[in-house]
Amino acid sequence: MKPTALITGAGGLIGGYLFRTAARWVPQWDVCGVTRAEADLTDPAQVQELWRYSRPALVIHCAALSRTGACEQDPALARRINVEATKLLADWARDIPFLFLSTDQVFDGSKGQYVETDPVHPLNVYGQTKAEAEQVVLQNPAHSVVRIALTAGLSPTRDRSFVEDMIEKAAKGTKLTLFTDEFRCPIPAGPLVRALWECAVRSKTGLYHLGGSERLSRWEIGQVLASRFPELRPWIQPGSVADYQDPPRPPDLSMRSDKLQALLSFRLPGFREWLNSEASAGDDPWDHSLL
Numbered sequence: 001m002k003p004t005a006l007i008t009g010a011g012g013l014i015g016g017y018l019f020r021t022a023a024r025w026v027p028q029w030d031v032c033g034v035t036r037a038e039a040d041l042t043d044p045a046q047v048q049e050l051w052r053y054s055r056p057a058l059v060i061h062c063a064a065l066s067r068t069g070a071c072e073q074d075p076a077l078a079r080r081i082n083v084e085a086t087k088l089l090a091d092w093a094r095d096i097p098f099l100f101l102s103t104d105q106v107f108d109g110s111k112g113q114y115v116e117t118d119p120v121h122p123l124n125v126y127g128q129t130k131a132e133a134e135q136v137v138l139q140n141p142a143h144s145v146v147r148i149a150l151t152a153g154l155s156p157t158r159d160r161s162f163v164e165d166m167i168e169k170a171a172k173g174t175k176l177t178l179f180t181d182e183f184r185c186p187i188p189a190g191p192l193v194r195a196l197w198e199c200a201v202r203s204k205t206g207l208y209h210l211g212g213s214e215r216l217s218r219w220e221i222g223q224v225l226a227s228r229f230p231e232l233r234p235w236i237q238p239g240s241v242a243d244y245q246d247p248p249r250p251p252d253l254s255m256r257s258d259k260l261q262a263l264l265s266f267r268l269p270g271f272r273e274w275l276n277s278e279a280s281a282g283d284d285p286w287d288h289s290l291l
């Protein structure tokens with residue numbers, strides 16, 4: 001009998017890709033993907049029931065309140081999902097590998113090119129709850145935290161990734177101001193989940209960064225996307241984060257992924273390189289098997 005890997009948040013962007021690519025990357029595992037409709041992870045009784053029927057040998061915990069705006073609007077809910085549900089799952093998983101997905105938003109963006117030893121200083125509720133959950137998870141030396149960068153992909157509900165957000169806004173005729181002075185290391189979902197699978201099944205413990213190998217401004221990201229999705233072009237315009245009025249935005253959340261890269265069997269691509277390559281020409285430009 002194969003061991004079972006439990007994927008939480010399987011109805012979301014990254015959990016969905018992990019579930020769909022399992023047969024390709026980890027055929028030696030059975031995969032149980034759980035959506036919110038199947039188990040509310042803030043309910044201890046439902047988590048206990050989930051454990052009883054799935055009997056996992058590995059957990060990749062993707063479920064989260066992942067939208068920064070939703071976290072600002074309801075910090076108590078953000079804490080319940082992002083911290084308390086994570087603690088509950090990590091407790092159940094105390095004797096097996098447990099991989100928690102965190103975010104570049106644990107940093108304040110004042111430095112950029114962040115490495116795992118840099119101190120965290122989140123500017124928003126989302127980042128605060130994720131930083132708190134990281135500490136909970138890392139109390140168990142057999143567990144791991146992977147901070148991931150802005151991820152491009154097609155979600156089951158078609159409304160989760162930043163690319164889906166941009167295409168939806170453009171379709172509605174909304175202008176998108178993309179900052180020339182805000183930086184990230186975006187990564188396509190395909191290589192991201194391949195790296196997560198490698199990290200998880202080899203039981204790599206501790207803290208890792210995982211992003212694309214190219215640091216790009218939001219404006220550069222928009223231009224790369226517009227060359228692939230021309231419908232975006234009329235709706236994107238450059239701007240400066242200095243003119244942004246609302247809650248503070250971390251200007252440079254670029255991360256270095258060298259620590260994880262050294263453990264992987266393939267090279268993490270840059271975002272521009274990926275989209276310009278023939279490899280992204282299939283039905284889903286964010287996922288392919290030809291790395």
Ligand SMILES: NC(=O)c1ccc[n+]([C@@H]2O[C@H](COP(=O)([O-])OP(=O)(O)OC[C@H]3O[C@@H](n4cnc5c(N)ncnc54)[C@H](OP(=O)(O)O)[C@@H]3O)[C@@H](O)[C@H]2O)c1
Nearest residue numbers: 009011012013014036040041063064066101103150151160
């Ligand atoms: N995508 C990115 O660019 C990015 C970047 C950095 C870090 N991350 C992190 O990576 C992880 C996965 O992100 P994602 O983009 O896949 O997020 P996502 O698309 O929002 O998926 C999260 C999933 O968690 C589910 N969920 C929320 N509350 C739940 C609960 N109480 N019980 C059970 N399930 C619940 C959501 O269900 P509903 O659909 O019903 O809400 C959703 O399907 C998250 O931890 C996120 O913080 C993502």
